[in-house]
Amino acid sequence: MTTSAIEDFAARVSAERGLDLTGYEALWRWSVDHPEQFWRDLWNLYALTPTGGTVLGESDEDILVDPTMPGARWFPGVSLNYVDQVMNHTRLPGAAIVGLTEDGGRTEIAWSALAPQVAGVAATLREFGVGRGDRVVAYLPHVPEAVILFLATAALGAVFSGCGQDFAPAGAAGRLAQLEPKVLVWADGYRYGGKWIDKRSDSAELAALLPTLVGQLVVRVAGQEAQGRPPDDEMATTAVEFDVAVSRSADLTTESVPFDHPLWVLFSSGTTGKPKGIMHGHGGVLVEHLKAVGLHGDMDSGDVFFWQTALSWMMWNYQIAGLLVGARIICYSGHPLYPDADRLWQVVESEKVSYFGTSPGQLQASRKANLNPGADHDLGALRTIGSTGSTLAADLFVWVDDHVRHGIGVSSISGGTDVVTAFAGGSPGIDVVPGELSVRYLGVELESWGPDCTPLVGEVGEMVITTAMPSMPVGFWDDPDGERYRKAYFDHQWSTGPRPDVWRHGDWVTLTERGSIVIHGRSDATLNRNGIRMGSADIYEVVEGIEQISEGFVLGVDGPGGAYWMPLFVTLTPGSNLDERLITEIRTEIRARLSPRHVPDEVIVAPGIPHTRTGKKLEVPVTAILAGRSDVAVDPRSVDDPDLLEWYRRQGAAHTWSRG
Numbered sequence: 172m173t174t175s176a177i178e179d180f181a182a183r184v185s186a187e188r189g190l191d192l193t194g195y196e197a198l199w200r201w202s203v204d205h206p207e208q209f210w211r212d213l214w215n216l217y218a219l220t221p222t223g224g225t226v227l228g229e230s231d232e233d234i235l236v237d238p239t240m241p242g243a244r245w246f247p248g249v250s251l252n253y254v255d256q257v258m259n260h261t262r263l264p265g266a267a268i269v270g271l272t273e274d275g276g277r278t279e280i281a282w283s284a285l286a287p288q289v290a291g292v293a294a295t296l297r298e299f300g301v302g303r304g305d306r307v308v309a310y311l312p313h314v315p316e317a318v319i320l321f322l323a324t325a326a327l328g329a330v331f332s333g334c335g336q337d338f339a340p341a342g343a344a345g346r347l348a349q350l351e352p353k354v355l356v357w358a359d360g361y362r363y364g365g366k367w368i369d370k371r372s373d374s375a376e377l378a379a380l381l382p383t384l385v386g387q388l389v390v391r392v393a394g395q396e397a398q399g400r401p402p403d404d405e406m407a408t409t410a411v412e413f414d415v416a417v418s419r420s421a422d423l424t425t426e427s428v429p430f431d432h433p434l435w436v437l438f439s440s441g442t443t444g445k446p447k448g449i450m451h452g453h454g455g456v457l458v459e460h461l462k463a464v465g466l467h468g469d470m471d472s473g474d475v476f477f478w479q480t481a482l483s484w485m486m487w488n489y490q491i492a493g494l495l496v497g498a499r500i501i502c503y504s505g506h507p508l509y510p511d512a513d514r515l516w517q518v519v520e521s522e523k524v525s526y527f528g529t530s531p532g533q534l535q536a537s538r539k540a541n542l543n544p545g546a547d548h549d550l551g552a553l554r555t556i557g558s559t560g561s562t563l564a565a566d567l568f569v570w571v572d573d574h575v576r577h578g579i580g581v582s583s584i585s586g587g588t589d590v591v592t593a594f595a596g597g598s599p600g601i602d603v604v605p606g607e608l609s610v611r612y613l614g615v616e617l618e619s620w621g622p623d624c625t626p627l628v629g630e631v632g633e634m635v636i637t638t639a640m641p642s643m644p645v646g647f648w649d650d651p652d653g654e655r656y657r658k659a660y661f662d663h664q665w666s667t668g669p670r671p672d673v674w675r676h677g678d679w680v681t682l683t684e685r686g687s688i689v690i691h692g693r694s695d696a697t698l699n700r701n702g703i704r705m706g707s708a709d710i711y712e713v714v715e716g717i718e719q720i721s722e723g724f725v726l727g728v729d730g731p732g733g734a735y736w737m738p739l740f741v742t743l744t745p746g747s748n749l750d751e752r753l754i755t756e757i758r759t760e761i762r763a764r765l766s767p768r769h770v771p772d773e774v775i776v777a778p779g780i781p782h783t784r785t786g787k788k789l790e791v792p793v794t795a796i797l798a799g800r801s802d803v804a805v806d807p808r809s810v811d812d813p814d815l816l817e818w819y820r821r822q823g824a825a826h827t828w829s830r831g
């Protein structure tokens with residue numbers, strides 16, 4: 172019988188340390204009670220080696236010095252480079268990276284070509300004067316070139332940051348200009364939803380907003396789209412062709428950098444303030460991602476890892492972790508539902524994907540399109556379906572089990588940009604219970620807390636992390652005294668009590684007696700009717716399961732004199748109408764599956780639901796807009812459809828308040 176990597180790890184640690192780590196709970200408990208042992212053993216499992224003449228101390232105490240958050244110091248004195256672990260696999264046969272476009276285009280980068288391509292780009296960057304600590308930024312679709320660029324940047328010890336080309340130039344500059352980058356890499360465009368989106372003039376505009384640039388590279392995605400189009404303008408022709416850079420002959424050398432040397436900067440959504448640049452370190456990301464993908468994802472060099480993502484979303488960074496364990500990764504550029512909801516299932520079949528990461532939206536669309544991927548495709552290689560972006564409703568777990576394959580692993584994961592990983596999710600050998608994240612991940616001391624720091628079981632509380640994790644930010648960009656960092660996670664109701672050092676993540680969760688997690692929604696967007704707190708995710712689960720509803724958006728708006736208004740906005744599937752019958756069905760379902768208190772005051776059909784550019788519903792800012800509050804200014808550049816905000820403002824203005 173084959174065992175999973177996590178079972179092998181538990182057996183190995185038990186034998187080496189003389190422990191009995193039988194069962195997930197025992198392994199998890201040891202990993203958070205003895206983080207220094209856990210992370211050392213993980214380091215050893217993957218045979219990581221310090222570089223630049225540094226050594227890993229003999230004692231477990233050398234792994235974590237001062238565990239207090241923020242500022243815990245991991246692996247002090249150890250140097251390494253993230254890229255070395257990727258390059259350990261270059262003797263593997265076949266493709267390391269496959270690029271797919273929505274219209275069927277396919278390219279491959281072989282493992283054997285990886286080091287030469289990365290070396291060519293690194294040599295080009297070096298010629299622009301890029302070295303340790305300099306910033307290289309990307310304005311690209313989800314294409315393999317972005318991964319090569321990231322690896323080249325990291326190899327030099329420079330810092331990478333990416334922004335998807337769905338951002339307008341001003342929105343991209345609001346993030347990337349903060350970093351004062353030396354080099355910008357952009358693409359001439361991309362296909363999305365059946366259309367060619369030409370990005371040449373937007374890229375020129377972005378470049379003009381980045382005054383620190385000394386060089387540019389251009390990725391040509393256009394191919395046949397380029398035929399007959401006007402030539403590039405003056406600016407574009409000064410950019411080095413990415414194809415030329417990758418084909419240069421150069422040797423790959425990697426800079427040996429301290430464990431906490433910045434690897435990349437990811438940005439917060441920036442809906443109501445300047446986007447925060449969240450920096451993660453080489454070593455922290457390396458060990459965290461080996462754990463997440465290698466142990467919880469059970470992936471190795473036999474796997475094909477496909478997560479449907481984009482450059483501005485942390486799942487892009489997470490997917491690259493496939494390369495750390497020798498798995499092939501798939502970069503899909505295009506609309507996930509184009510030409511129809513079956514598209515990604517075709518990819519899973521044709522690429523023999525073993526781990527498919529997707530979203531509740533794509534699964535819901537598949538369900539509503541009456542797809543039967545398990546019957547209609549050969550999904551023999553597929554072992555696990557991951558999902559994130561929002562809570563995966565219980566009925567979608569059931570749909571996957573019924574329509575993809577009975578017993579398939581479903582891993583609904585939750586974490587975020589802040590730690591560039593998941594705190595909790597599915598894991599090999601753990602039963603999947605619909606609607607639940609099966610376990611807290613190893614090394615993640617996640618608890619649900621009541622107002623007085625009491626850990627709760629079986630009750631809704633604030634999600635906190637009580638032990639430092641190596642992939643917590645090494646700092647925020649341009650935050651020399653760490654004030655913005657502290658404010659983001661440690662400025663909370665417990666900060667003046669005995670536990671000021673816990674990380675509050677901002678989600679409402681229930682930790683069940685079985686050790687699984689249920690996420691109820693953002694705690695700052697909690698619905699609070701007559702003092703009873705309710706999570707929006709619970710309502711979405713019910714509403715979005717109804718055939719005619721495409722998406723729901725529920726808000727709790729405080730009005731004058733204690734009044735409270737809880738409207739549910741919905742978008743409808745094509746051909747559906749919000750008539751009395753449908754409104755009654757929505758109310759009845761919510762009452763029956765949740766409680767009478769969850770039933771909204773009104774159900775209103777909306778022209779659309781506003782999201783951040785990484786797909787999160789804008790609950791907090793739109794609640795403020797409906798309340799007519801002027802203290803919350805929403806940055807339209809951070810919103811997927813900014814025109815909707817005015818429609819919501821008018822709904823708030825037109826609402827007649829009754830006393831609460």
Ligand SMILES: CC(=O)CC(=O)O
Pocket residue numbers: 485486559560561584585586587588592593
């Ligand atoms: C892992 C995650 O939590 C991803 C996300 O939804 O941002």
